[in-house]
Amino acid sequence: MLQVTYGGWQNASMIEYFGNYSDLCFEAFGDRVKHWITFSDPRAMVEKGYETGHHAPGLRLHGTGLYKAAHHVIKAHAQAWHSYNKKWRRKQQGLVGISLNCDWGEPMDFSDPKDIEAAERYLQFCLGWFANPIYAGDYPQVMKDHIGEKSAEQGLRVSRLPEFSLQEKSYVKGTSDFLGLGHFTTRYIAERKYLSQQGPSYHNDQDLIQLVDPNWPELGSQGLYSVPWGFRRLLNFAQTQYGDPPIYVTENGASQKLHCTQLCDEWRIRYLKGYINEMLKAIKDGANIKGYTSWSLLDQFEWEKGYADRYGFYYVEFNVRNKPRYPKASVQYYKEIIKANGFPNPREVETWHLKALETCSTNNQMLATVTYLEGCKCFPRIFLSQPPQGKL
Incomplete structure (x- = not known):
């Protein structure tokens, strides 16, 4: 209705509507909810909803x-945030923040200043686009410069990037009690050394190219690779860039590799071990990380991918009426991480790994009695391979 009548988020009236909706939620649930996230991954929402058309409103x-x-x-x-701060905070004692998703951007060539600048630009267009106004009161300068210059080259009198008034800058700055951060993978970033022949776009405005290392382990979703060290660097970047905010990791996980039933998700175990270890290193570096949420508890609807991409700890049989759920090997492994609040020693962690994989046999037999395994030619197996390499 709001999209049809007002044009959705293209219309400034949505600000007031969202404020009314927020107040309704604070009033109805604030006695129980103590951590509020206003928007989850708004960059994906606006890019895919109003740039590529892959998401609603298309x-x-x-x-x-x-x-x-x-x-x-x-x-x-x-x-x-201001509404909560003025009307509800004293009584409800909660926190309000935003959750932003971003991959890490690593310079392709550290000896090339242009690649270093491009990697910084990538992070500012990705994370800084929303975080900088909230923590510093305005868009990153590099966004204003690049989009402004390209707008002028395209014959426009004003930049395609809107401006905040002085009053708006003051109003927006400081409106976050914590920073939610989602992260899945990493990219190498290099300066784009050629002029784009395409028209205005978010990606052309950045003047860079994204690359991956072919040796990085590939995950199930297109474009996702397991690169744990990028997680630590992103967490440290956010910590220093935005003035030591409390950080809640709101999304971090791996999807299955093949479109068939896979309860022995060893790649997810390796992913969890690598990424959580890097988060623990970031905490030792000084990052103020308050919590971690793995994505996700259950296989579920994933944007335009529907039910194809399975990130869950629990396999959901969507083709059966009552949607039965079956624990994957990563469930047992993640339980042990939670119990120990980290990784105690390599020998014990290796035991977690092997015991988690041993549970697959029973779970697969149970699943096989009620489903045809999605018509796949690949069937669940136990992968008792070498334990994960690398230091804890």
């Missing part, structure tokens, strides 16, 4: 629509 307003939508989203977040 618009392709290249190089303009996503910036306008993001501008309104940031102000809507600020309004929700």
Whole structure:
């Protein structure tokens, strides 16, 4: 209704509507909810909703629509925070933040200043786009410069990136009690050494190219690779960039490799071990990390991928009416991590790994009695291979 009548997040009236919705939620649930996230991964929402059209509302307003939508989203977040701070905080004693997803961008060539600048630009267009206004009061300077220059080259009198007024900058700045951070993978970043022949777009505005190392372990979802060291670097970047905020890791996980039933998800065990270890290193570095949430508890609906990408600890049989659930090997492994609050020693962790994989046989037999395994030619097996390599 709001999309049809007002144009959704292209219309500034959404700020007030979102504020009213937030107040309703605070009033109804604030006695129980103590951590509020206003928006989860708004970059994906505005990019895929108003740039590529892959998500609702399916618009392709290249190089303009996503910036306008993001501008309104940031102000809507600020309004929700101020409302909670003024009306509800004293009574409910909760916290309000935002959750932003970003891959780490590593310079392809550290000896090339252009690649270093491109990697910084990548992070600012990804994380800084929303975080910088909330923590510093305005968009990153590199975004303003690049989008402004390209807008002028395209014959526009004003930048395609909206501006905050002085009053809006003051209103938006400081509107976060914590930073939610989602992260899945890493990219090498290099300066784009050629002029793009395409028109305005979010990606052309960045003037960079993204690369991957062919030796990185590939995960199930397209473009995702297991690169644990990038997680530590992103956490430290956020910590120093935004003034030591409390950080809650809101999303981090691995999808299955093949489109068939896989309860012996050894790749997810390796992913969890690598990424959680890097988070623990970031904590030792000084990052103020308050919590970690693995993505996700259950196989579920994943954006435009539907039910194809399975990130869950529990396999869900969607083709059966009552949607039975079956624990994957990673369930047992993750339970041990939670119990120990980390990794005690290599020998014990190796035992966790092997015991987790041994549970697959029983679970697979149980699953096989009620389903055809999604019609796949690959069937669940126990992969008792070498334990994960690398130091704890």
